[in-house]
Amino acid sequence: MLTKEQLLQIKKLQHICEQQGGFELKLNVDMLENRDENSKEDFFHYEDGQLVGFLGSYGFGNKVELTGMVHPGYRGKGIFSTLFAMAVEEARHRNAKVILLNAPSSSQTAKQFLANIPCTFSLTEYQMKxxxxxxxxxxxxxxxxxxxxxxxxxxxxxxxxxxxxxxxxxxxxxxxxxxxxxxxxxxxxxxxxxxxxxxxxxxxxxxxxxxxxxxxxxxxxxxxxxxxxxxxxxxxxxxxxxxxxxxxxxxxxxxxxxxxxxxxxxxxxxxxxxxx
The missing domain is CATH 3.40.630.30 (Gcn5-related N-acetyltransferase (GNAT))
Structure with missing residues (x-):
């Protein structure tokens, strides 16, 4: 399970990324707060003691959804690619049949990353209030x-x-x-x-x-x-x-x-x- 300190670090990084990007990330806070201690579902990257990269994996039956972020000041260093490779390997270890990558529709940095990996658009999901x-x-x-x-x-x-x-x-x-x-x-x-x-x-x-x-x-x-x-x-x-x-x-x-x-x-x- 994630510690309170880890959850605070994730939320702090989320706030920075959302403020800079003008979008909202879907990090499934309710699931982060109730992780299974026997599963590897969260991947972290630290620089000088600061969390600058995070990717969360969320399982739904035979499907795994991946979503994450990198601090604006640390992009272009391959951090997200490394986290992504780790998460995909773990998803395969769990015999996931479907791996979906989730990104805010308006995120240009996400689109740049997705353009360089083998994936196809699947669907758009509306968040409603x-x-x-x-x-x-x-x-x-x-x-x-x-x-x-x-x-x-x-x-x-x-x-x-x-x-x-x-x-x-x-x-x-x-x-x-x-x-x-x-x-x-x-x-x-x-x-x-x-x-x-x-x-x-x-x-x-x-x-x-x-x-x-x-x-x-x-x-x-x-x-x-x-x-x-x-x-x-x-x-x-x-x-x-x-x-x-x-x-x-x-x-x-x-x-x-x-x-x-x-x-x-x-x-x-x-x-x-x-x-x-």
């Missing part, structure tokens, strides 16, 4: 904490049906979330059955929504919008700003989130690494 709007409450759709074996089984089925996980990947991923992350895990119920799931992470005074899914045969009935409205109202009452992420090409999800008051404020690009 909730803006105050009236939300409809429907008692026919409820949310409750995930607690039972039936809930666990449903969550695994949802990961497989909606996110393309294998059952083992879904089980391993959900187990790790439960062991390491202090997230609220909710079950959505409608039409007399478990209809979906949603997770919420509260980190540094912000609420982030993840893993939102409704079974395919129940989609298109307004269940997702009603469940999301309940979660948003719950967190907004605590005075927390609320965020989520969605692929730009997912038109149905975008429409759903916008109908609940979410607006796009930033974007991240993902590139599929094709190195041997």
């Amino acid at each position: 909730w803006h105050q709007t009236d939300l409809y409450e429907d008692p026919a759709v409820t949310i409750r904490p995930s607690a039972s074996q039936d809930d666990w089984d449903a969550e695994i089925q949802l990961e497989v049906a909606c996110f393309g996980f294998s059952e083992k990947e879904a089980s391993d991923f959900n187990q790790r979330i439960r062991e390491l992350n202090g997230e609220d895990m909710f079950i959505i119920e409608a039409e007399g059955r478990i209809a979906g799931k949603i997770r919420v992470s509260e980190t540094e005074g912000e609420a982030w929504i993840y893993g939102f899914a409704v079974f395919p045969d129940l989609q298109g009935k307004g269940i997702g919008r009603k469940a999301l409205s309940k979660v948003v109202k719950m967190k907004s009452k605590k005075g927390l700003p609320i965020f989520l992420e969605v692929e730009a090409k997912n038109a149905n999800a975008l429409k759903l989130y916008e109908s609940c008051g979410f607006r796009n404020y930033h974007s991240q690009d993902y590139y599929l690494y094709q190195g041997q």
